[in-house]
Amino acid sequence: MSSSRAFALSVLVVSACVLGLAPILVRLTETGPAAAGFWRFVFAMPLLLVLTARPKSWAGGGEGIGRPSKWMILAGLFFALDLSFWHYGIVMTSVANATVLCNLTPVVVTLFGWIVFKERPARLFILAIALAMSGAFAMAAGASGAQGTNPLLGDIFSLSVALWYSGYFLAVKQARTTAGAMRITLWATAIGIPPLAVVSLLLGEDMIPATLAGWGACVGMGVMHVAGQGGVAWALGKLPASVTAVTILVQPIVAGLLSWWIFGETLTPVQALGGALVLAAIVLAQWSSRKPGVPSDGDQTKTGAGPKGPAPVNV
Structure with a gap:
């Protein structure tokens, strides 16, 4: 593994661990589930504006705000759906279940690439997916059942998030072919604010935190969003989408422990x-991506992670 790919993978793992804070902060915001997503986006915007306008850096800054592409718009809409369903899942079921079930994204991403782009995954990668899904099922099925207000409905909501997040994932991957990570994250965040506000108001949620601690959690979600989601968006420009999709499965482990x-x-x-099992699957997926004769330096053209979508042999 080259140093550039290793660095991209390190950024991705750290970003996924940061995102593991999300379900914890949602419960501490003292607002409704969709309203928590609204404040997450609102408090992320100032940081994203600064990072987008700053001199160009490895994080993709310096591009200017510009105009959103169709892929950025789709990413924002999918992310709003993602947070709306997932935040309700966090309240209704256990944090571990909600986070694991919503991270079944690799299955959807890989099947999409296989069916639509005819990108057949390697056998070892399919084994890694099966191992990851077995681990995810064990985490969900092994829960005590005493957490949450409506565990079954919460699990269903959380499971549906895998579809919305896959849409976000693939839209960001396409957007990264023409734009930097911070600009994409900025527009996806800005576009997601109005839908989340509408959902929270229509459902009669509490929009305003009752204490300073609640406001602190809201601000924390904004910072977490920029660091975590921005890091994932940057990694998607350096690594195949399939590799990224499996690696972020460290998120439910961090959330479960917290x-x-x-x-x-x-x-x-x-x-x-x-x-x-999920951790073992991540290692196996990385191993499966190291095909003989194929550079692993993050070159999208050489690794197959170009404009057409996720690479055929990596998750």
Whole structure:
């Protein structure tokens, strides 16, 4: 693995760990689920504007605001749907379940690339996907069942997020062929604000946090959004979408551990085993991406991660 690819992978792992804070902060915002997403986007905007306008850097700054492409618009709409369903899932079921089920994105991304772009994944990668999904199922099935207001509906909502996040994922991947990470994240965030506001108002949610701690959680979500989602968007320009989709499965592991520590949600032995399987799948997927004779330096043209979508052999 070249140093540039290793660095991109390191940024991706750190970003995924940062995003593992999201379900914790959602519960601490003292607002409705969709309203939490609204404040996440609102507080992220000032930082995104600064980063987009700053001198050009490795993070993709310096482009200027410009105009959103159709892929940025789609990314914003898909992300608004993602947060609306997922935040309700976080409230209705356990943090571990909500985060794992919504991260079944690799299956959708890989099937999309396979069916639409005729990009057949390697056998070892298919094994990695199966292992990851087995781990995800174990984490969901092994939950104690005592968390959340409506565990079954919460699990369904969280499962649907895999579809919305896959749409976001693929839209960002396409947008990265012509724009930098910060500009894409800026426009996807700005476009997602109005839908989240409408959803929260129509559902009669509490829009305003009751305490300073609630406001702090809202601000924290904005910072987390820029650091986490911006890092993932940047990595999508350096790594195949399929590799990125599996690697971000460290997010539910981080969220599960934090929910156990902060909220006392039980991490059962079965859930712990599921987390170990997911980590093993990530290692296997990275191994499967190292085909002999194929450069692993993040060159999109050479690795197959170009404009047509996710690479055929990586997740």
